Amino acid sequence: MPAYKAPLDDIRFLLHDVHDIGQLAALPGFEDATPEMIDEVLAGGATFCEEVLFPINQSGDAEGVHFDRGEVRTPAGFKEAYARYAADGWTAVAADANYGGQGLPEMTRFVMEELLCSANLSFSMYPGLSHGAYSALISHGSEELKQRFLPKLIDGSWGGTMCLTEAHAGTDLGIITTKAVPAADGTYAITGQKIFISAGEHDLTENIVHLVLARLPDAPSGTKGISLFLVPKFLPTADGGVGARNAVTCGSVEHKMGIKASATCVLDFDNATGWMVGEAHKGMRAMFVMMNSARLAVGLQGLGLSEVAYQNALAYAKERLQGRSLTGPKNAGGVADPILVHPDVRKGLLRIKALNEGMRSLAYAVGIRIDLEHRHPDAAVRQDAEDMVQLMTPVIKAFLTDKGFDNTNIALQTLGGHGYIKEYGIEQYVRDARIAQIYEGTNAVQALDLVGRKLPMEGGRLVRRFFELVKADVDAAASVDGLEDAAKALGGSLYQLQKATMLLAERGFANPDEAGAAATEYLHLMGYVAVGWQWLRMATVAGAKLAAGTGDRRFLEAKLKTARFYFARVLPETGTLLAAIQSGAAPIMAFDAAEF
Template identity: 50%
Template structure:
């Protein structure tokens, strides 16, 4: 059976050393906490994930959810785990103190999210959707709506969902048909059917607050005509108490390849009472608050599954005896050497380790920028951070989930035939990881977002936010000869990215199809360059720690060796990607449709 250990040591390194928290001392969320509190949150979060969630993962996958008389029953243990999660205050970790949250910084929320996903991805879907729903209401709801819905949601007593997709429309939300008719009291009747709604019905919480996109009478066609509504499972009276059941029901559960313990529902609204958020016909813009948060969260799912799959691959590689090392036996007292001595197994493990730790650093830094964007008292600081978050959202979603699926596949390969067997648990990681490349906007959509929107956003300031960080880091490394082996590849990759960015921008101005042809390769090129920045920054910290003398020299030397591997064996992929982008879109679009 698989196991999991929260990567607390790496999170501590990233938060205490990789992030410059002293430069962010004006953040309200940092004024009330110190290193001891941060470490306590990490340790307790890891303990909960290791001891409570991970043991439920395989049984929850085997059992799945059940639909009985319109009610969804989650796998055994899920309810108790959620109760423990709620009683310990985890739902409100990063939530607004004004409505009962703890107001902790988002980088702690990212750390907890990764560990939850690694331990039990299916279970983690329920609080993740609730978090996104309360964030949207907090950002765009009226004061009355905030007072009504947020305290219970932040406390974990109520959860939330995002209702977008219908049977005839997924990415193209302009085709939504769900109707909203205004009533005399200012509320609305919502009628329609939504599909693939994660956590749409379950038995973990007392109420479920659905956020539903619908079209009011006379609204224009397309996305401009969409409005956003709060539609609760149970209506709530003026005192905040639960009332009668609303006219919203789960009509079916989807049977899925993975995340089987997460209820994916068909939701039917039959003149259900709903409450408008914001203005009519402004719904999609508001929903992007939740969608963008969900995209970052989905990226963290890829990272978490990569992390747990890698851990189990390492354990197997240390134990599995097969063959002898090419340069002679390493364990002559045993009938064979463990497979970790073989170069190809090392290759798979090193790719996994380099991608996971590089991505984790990028995620934690992005979470700090999100914290600055939302809570920093200085408007200019908020704007700068917002550019980074906007730029990295499609990269984190797409690159992390592509990486997550690749690493879980490598973990299966390390296990050999044993990885294909259910008992080892590796095949579940692979199945669970696959959906993350699809939902919350396919990775191809994320690539189009990066090329089509982010390159030109804010008059170029959005994409410039990355180059500014790289230039700052390269300047810090300029007089440090020991850093040349990291800084030089980063500088070369960054220049390659600059030139390719300019080429993509020029080409798509002449032919919009060129943007689509280049987009997926361009996103990966950008992601690998961002990873090079991440590893150069980690390497500089490690190098200085070793030079200054440290009791944790082994940890820092491992960081340096992993950074060297990334620069030598992973970053060169950018050469091929740049060449593929330069080739243009003609070969992609050359065939007539009938030729396929």
């Protein structure tokens, strides 16, 4: 049976020592959000994930959801767990206090998201979609809609979804056909079918609020003709209760490779009553608030599954006796040595460990900037934070999920045949991790977004600022005893990234296929550099604390060793990525369709 323990020591090291969570309490409205209070909240969240959600993860996967004539029932234990989750206030952690939320920093929910995904990814989907709906409404909803729907979303009694995809329109939302016809009372009649709707129907909440993309009768073609509508499963009564059933039904649920306890639904809208969110024909702007929030959350899914897979693979490697160490027995009294003595097993586990800890730091660096972007009194600080969040959103989504899937596979391989067996739990993590590379915009789409939109944005300001931040830390570390090699390695990879950026700018302008051919490799190159940047920062902090004689010595020394492993064994992959980018589009685009 698998096990899970929230990595609170590593989380606290990042929040306190690397990213200075204390600065959040200085922001307007966050005065009570002291580091001690955030620690207490996260400790409670860790206990909930370990003791309530993790025990129903495997059973939920085995049972899946039940569909019967339009109704969905979640697996045993999910309804009770959700009721406790809402009652304990977890749905309200980072929500606006004006509508019943606790008003804590978004960073708090960001960390909690990772823990939820490690403990029970399927469960996390339900409150995760609700928070996404909250984000879109708080940003673009009218005050009337906010007053009617936000308190229920925040207290968890109502759930939320995002309804974008149609059978013929996945990534290309400009060709959706769901229509919205204005009614005399200011509402709209929504008609169409949406597919792949996570949490589209379930028994955890008394109502579900669907945010639906649709077209008005006079809508222009393409994405410029899309509007966003709020369509509840049950129409709310005047006093805020649940009224008549709306004309939206679940036609079926998907039978999936993974996340089987998360209901993925086909929803049919048949003149369902809805309200417009934001302005006519500007629904994509409102929906992107929800989508970008979801993309960051999906990146944390990759990290969360990689973490729990690592914990279980490491425990197995310490216990499983097979063969002898190449340098002589290490378990002389036993029939064999633990497989952890073997270099290849160690290499795989260290790769997961180095990526997990570096990706966690990168995710938290972005998470804390979300709060700075929204709350800091200095406009320049807000702009810098927004730039980093925008640039790193596709990287967090794609790099963390690509590496998360790779890492769960390495973890499965560590267990050998037992990894392929259900009772050990690893095979579920592999199956669950695979979807994160697909939904909320496939990772190829994230790569195109990075090279096609984010790099040229504001005349290249976003990427130039990122280069400046990394270069400043490289220069500072170059003269620190023990960090010279790390600084040199990261400086070299940063140069490769800058070279690739210039190459894309030159070639992509002349031939867009050049940018498309290099996009995925470029995103991974940036991901490795960004994670390397975080490892340099962590190593700098760990070294300083060791020199000062503060902190847990073994923990800090392990940080430095893991940093050395990353710079020696993982970061050099940037060279291969640059070589692939330099090869250009010709080796890919030279084929006729008949030659494949």
